[in-house]
Amino acid sequence: MNRRFNGRLTARTLLLIELAALLVFFCVSMGLCANLFLHAKQTAEDSGILSQTIVETTSIAETLKASGGDMKKTAKRLRSRSWYDTDKNTLTLYYDERLQPSSKNGCIYQTTVTKESHAMDDTYTIQTVDIERDSTVYELTFKTLRTGGSK
Amino acid sequence: MSHRMKQNQFTLGIGVSLVLTALMILIIACFAAFTFASADSEMKRSEADRSYCDHYYAAETAATEIITGLSESTIKLPEDKNGKTVCDSSRGSVVISRNENTYTFVVPIDSKQSLAVVARISTSHTEVLQWTVVSQEISRK
Numbered sequence A: 001m002n003r004r005f006n007g008r009l010t011a012r013t014l015l016l017i018e019l020a021a022l023l024v025f026f027c028v029s030m031g032l033c034a035n036l037f038l039h040a041k042q043t044a045e046d047s048g049i050l051s052q053t054i055v056e057t058t059s060i061a062e063t064l065k066a067s068g069g070d071m072k073k074t075a076k077r078l079r080s081r082s083w084y085d086t087d088k089n090t091l092t093l094y095y096d097e098r099l100q101p102s103s104k105n106g107c108i109y110q111t112t113v114t115k116e117s118h119a120m121d122d123t124y125t126i127q128t129v130d131i132e133r134d135s136t137v138y139e140l141t142f143k144t145l146r147t148g149g150s151k
Numbered sequence B: 001m002s003h004r005m006k007q008n009q010f011t012l013g014i015g016v017s018l019v020l021t022a023l024m025i026l027i028i029a030c031f032a033a034f035t036f037a038s039a040d041s042e043m044k045r046s047e048a049d050r051s052y053c054d055h056y057y058a059a060e061t062a063a064t065e066i067i068t069g070l071s072e073s074t075i076k077l078p079e080d081k082n083g084k085t086v087c088d089s090s091r092g093s094v095v096i097s098r099n100e101n102t103y104t105f106v107v108p109i110d111s112k113q114s115l116a117v118v119a120r121i122s123t124s125h126t127e128v129l130q131w132t133v134v135s136q137e138i139s140r141k
Helices: A011-066 A071-077 B002-071 B136-140
Strands: A084-086 A090-095 A109-117 A121-130 A135-145 B084-089 B092-099 B102-108 B113-121 B126-135
Touching (some): A011 A135, B002 B084, B002 B092
Antiparallel strands (some): B084 B092, B092 B102
16 A cells, blocks of 8 residues: 655655656557568568569569560460450459559559550550559660561 | 565575666567667668669669660760760769660669660661660779
8 A cells, every 4th residue: 555654755656657657668669660570571571572572573664575565475475474354455464462463453563565656666664553552663664676577 | 584585585686686687678678679770780681672773773774865866866876986975864964875776884773883885876777785784993994
C-alpha cells in the first residue's frame, strides 16, 4: 500500500512509478521498432518487385527487337511467361504476387506491351501495373529500327 | 535487518531486470535500424537500375531517331562527304561523322557510358554495322 510520510513517497511507490515509466518507454520503443520493421519489410518487397520488373521489362524489350516486333513470336519466345493475350499491336502478360507467370484470373501484376508503327521504326511502351494497388510499377517507352527487307 | 536485506535484494533484482530490458530495447532498436538501412540501400540500388534502364533505352531511342533522320534526310548533312555535323537529340548534342555513306556517332547514356553506332545509309538500304555500349573515355578517343 502506498503511503505518504511528510510529503515523501515510499521506496515501493517510487519503484512502481519507475516500472510504469519503463513499461511506457518499452511499449513506445517496441512500437517504433515494429513500425521500422514493417516499413523495412515493405521497402524490401517493393525493391524486389521493382528489380524483377526491370529484368522482365528489359527481357521483353530485347525479345521484341529479336522478333522484329511480332507480338506472337515475342510471346512464344518468352516461354516461361506462358500466360498471355496477344493481338497485332498489343501483348499482355500476367504475373502473381512474386512476379511469376500466372493466369489472368489470379494475377496481381499485369504487363502490357503496345506497339506503334512508323515508316522506319516502331515505338514500344511496356507498362507493368499492380492491379491491387492500381499503380504503375514501371513503364518504359523506346523506339527501335524495323529490321529486315529493303526500303 | 533481515527485512531490509530482503528489500535490497528485491531492488537489486528489479535493477538487473531494468538494465536487461534497456539492453534488449537497444539491441532490438539497432537491429530494426540495420534492417531498415539494408532495405533502403536495396531500394536505392533498384532505383539506380531503373535509372540506368531508362537512360539506356532513351539513348537507343535517340540513336534510332538519328538513323531515321539521316535515312529520311530530315537531318542536314555537311556538303563535304567526309565531314562532321552536330545534331540535337533527346540526349543532347550528338556529333555525326560521315565517311561517304557510313555514319558514326556516339549517344551518351549516362556520365560513364555511351552508345556507339556505325550505320551505312543509302537511298534504298540502311545497315547498322555497330551498336555497342562503350565507356565515355573510349568514346572520347
